[in-house]
Amino acid sequence: MKEIIAVIRINKVNATKKALIDAGIPAFTATGRVMGRGKGQVHYDILRGAEAGHPEAIAQLGNAPRLVAKRIVTVVVPDELCKTAIDTIIQTNQTGNPGDGKIFVTPILETIRVRTGEEGDAALN
């Protein structure tokens, strides 16, 4: 079992939900109100404005990378669905600009369904 933790744009959450259902992965957890920063890449218009010496653009740049609101989407899938889930999330969320997010894949040792006490892959479907 793998846990796929994806940090994505807020406006892509609904599209990601739909795409994951179509890919056969209905189970899904989203965390609201997550703030984050990446390598500090900013919008090109602001950068160009700052280079041209506009004071508003320079003020927007600031010293440190700004915190940007994102959503975290967590999916736990059996090993064989891992690749599908990653490809689906990348296809749905890719705009090609900095800030599209990251996907982390971590191992899960055990899954237990609370209602029945089932363990392992049986608890996932």
Place this chain on the structure above:
Amino acid sequence: MLMIRTIVRPEKVYDVMQGLLDAGYPSITKISVVGRGKQRGLRVGDVVYDEIPKEMLFTVVPNTDKDFVVRAILDNAKSGAEGKFGDGKIFVSAVEEVYTISTGEREADPSIPVKEA
């Protein structure tokens, strides 16, 4: 790669984040959480608060940088020189794969030498 999850006091978050930025780790995600620890929450007179607000910081780093990043967090997250109850915890877990969505590429851990095919 390793995921470092840190639970810190809300008033220390920006110190820790600035410390990580200065140490060269700008990428981080912050979530507001509530929780309790070994002290079973906070007792003020007869009132017990067992859900204390904290902030959780997520960051994923190369394997070899773990000790350095943990040290950078510890230096900034402690209250006073000695530290106090409620300063938080750091959890480190394994991350097998990392992808950047904008390029769709899998990120390699820079600390692991690439095998020639």
